[in-house]
Amino acid sequence: MIAALRGAVEHKTLDSVFIAVGGVTFWVHAPLTTLSQVNVGEQVRLHTYLQVREDALTLFGFISEADREVFMKLTSVSGVGPSIGLALLSSMSAGALQEAILTEDLTRLTMAKGVGRKLAARLVLELRPQMEKLHGESGFTPVTGQLGGGTSRMQVLEALTTLGYGQAEAAAAVRALPDDATGTVEELIMQALRSLARD
Numbered sequence: 001m002i003a004a005l006r007g008a009v010e011h012k013t014l015d016s017v018f019i020a021v022g023g024v025t026f027w028v029h030a031p032l033t034t035l036s037q038v039n040v041g042e043q044v045r046l047h048t049y050l051q052v053r054e055d056a057l058t059l060f061g062f063i064s065e066a067d068r069e070v071f072m073k074l075t076s077v078s079g080v081g082p083s084i085g086l087a088l089l090s091s092m093s094a095g096a097l098q099e100a101i102l103t104e105d106l107t108r109l110t111m112a113k114g115v116g117r118k119l120a121a122r123l124v125l126e127l128r129p130q131m132e133k134l135h136g137e138s139g140f141t142p143v144t145g146q147l148g149g150g151t152s153r154m155q156v157l158e159a160l161t162t163l164g165y166g167q168a169e170a171a172a173a174v175r176a177l178p179d180d181a182t183g184t185v186e187e188l189i190m191q192a193l194r195s196l197a198r199d
Helices: 063-073 082-091 094-102 115-135 149-162 167-177 187-199
Strands: 005-010 016-021 022-027 041-050 057-062
Touching: 005 022, 016 041, 016 115, 022 094, 041 063, 057 063, 057 082, 063 082, 063 094, 082 094, 082 187, 115 187, 149 167, 149 187, 167 187
Parallel strands: none
Antiparallel strands: 005 016, 005 041, 016 022, 041 057
């Protein structure tokens, strides 16, 4: 298994990053919480997980080992594929996700794209014992409070600049979002992108 990659960031999209390592460019799928911390042209080290299937090899990357650990636990739950795992880690940090599971905060979990209340309840049921163990052993710092509008808009801004939009242009698109805009961070990003396309 490829446990980590260290190399130069060649390109980023809304859900992945391309990293050049020794003459080979790896296509790495990643959550927004990771993508917002890597910049094109800079060196980066990502903790990775390689998913092996008969028809594909897919590499997932995370800025921290804790994120990778949580992703692997999420995708071990029936009905949770990589896309939902990435959506959960895009809408909140690994620590916030752990806290949501420990406190049985279904509302917070359903903020992620593709996660309904039944799936959120299954995540709590299956992962709470493991999250309690992780919390006791290490590394996670709980994050109190709901994911507010300011936090969401900051993630939208980071995602737009990640995609190559200038800071001023991205900020204008975020300001153009309605004050009562709701939905996941990914949905807010799509709203902002549609606004930029109209311009």
